[in-house]
Amino acid sequence: MATSGQELRFARRFSGPPGFADGGFACGSLAALLGGIAEVTLRRPLPLERSLWARHDGDHTLVLEDGGTLLAEARQAVVEVEQLAVPGAVTPLLAVPGPVTPEEARAAAGRSHYYDDPVYPDCFVCGQARGPGDGLRIFPGPVPGRALWAAPWTPDASVAGADGQVRPEVVWAALDCPSGIAAMEAAALPDDTAALLGTMTARLGALPRVGDACQLVAWPLRRDDRKLTAGSALLGPGGEVLAAARAVWVTVPRSRPGPAA
Numbered sequence: 139m140a141t142s143g144q145e146l147r148f149a150r151r152f153s154g155p156p157g158f159a160d161g162g163f164a165c166g167s168l169a170a171l172l173g174g175i176a177e178v179t180l181r182r183p184l185p186l187e188r189s190l191w192a193r194h195d196g197d198h199t200l201v202l203e204d205g206g207t208l209l210a211e212a213r214q215a216v217v218e219v220e221q222l223a224v225p226g227a228v229t230p231l232l233a234v235p236g237p238v239t240p241e242e243a244r245a246a247a248g249r250s251h252y253y254d255d256p257v258y259p260d261c262f263v264c265g266q267a268r269g270p271g272d273g274l275r276i277f278p279g280p281v282p283g284r285a286l287w288a289a290p291w292t293p294d295a296s297v298a299g300a301d302g303q304v305r306p307e308v309v310w311a312a313l314d315c316p317s318g319i320a321a322m323e324a325a326a327l328p329d330d331t332a333a334l335l336g337t338m339t340a341r342l343g344a345l346p347r348v349g350d351a352c353q354l355v356a357w358p359l360r361r362d363d364r365k366l367t368a369g370s371a372l373l374g375p376g377g378e379v380l381a382a383a384r385a386v387w388v389t390v391p392r393s394r395p396g397p398a399a
Contacts, residue, residue, distance in 0.1 A: 162314020
C-alpha cells in the first residue's frame, strides 16, 4: 500500500441503510488498513459504488474522504476482551456474557420487535429481504430472562477467502447489527427514531470458516442522551469467543440518514 493513501470502493452488496455501506463492513475495511485493530468513527454514511480516498494522518490515524468531505476516521486502538482466545488479552475492558446454546440462539432469532417493522430491511447483515448467499441473514432476538440478544450464523463461501476463512471485514459486519438491535430495543426507541453506527472498536481473535455453526450475541451497555453503547461477540461452534466489539450508536430521525457522529 502506498504511504500516501489508498482508494476504497464499497460494492452495492454491502449496503446497510439504503444507498450507503453497512457501517460494520466499512469500519472493518478501514481497520484492515491499520493492521486490523482500530477504533473507527463514522462521520457520515458512506456511499456505495464510489471511489473514496483513505489517507494516513500521522502514524496511527487514517481518514476517509469523498472529494474533500470527511466521511470517517480510524485510529489504532486495542479492546481487551475477557475470554477471547488470543495472546495478550490480559486486562479485560469488555466482558462477554456467558454463552448461549445453539438451541437458545435459534429460538431467539427473529423475535426482536425490530423485525415487526425493520428500519433497514435490505441491510447486508440483518436484512430479511436479503437471500441466502447474498446477505448474512443474522436476525438477533432477545434471550428470555437475560439482557442478551442472540442469533445463529453459518458463514457461506461468498464471504470467505481462498483459505476458507471468513474475511475480517465481514466479521466486523456480523458484530455490527446485533449490537445495534440490542441497543435500540433495550432503549425502547419510538417508531420515528432509528440509530446509525457512530463508533466501533473490534478485536478479532480467530476467524470462522465456511460452514462453522456460529452464534452472535449482543448486549446493551449504557445510554447517554442520543448515544447508545452496546457490546457484541462472535462465538464459535464450541461456544468459544472468536471476536468481540464495542459500538456506539447515534439516534437519528428514522426517515433521514445523516451524519453519524
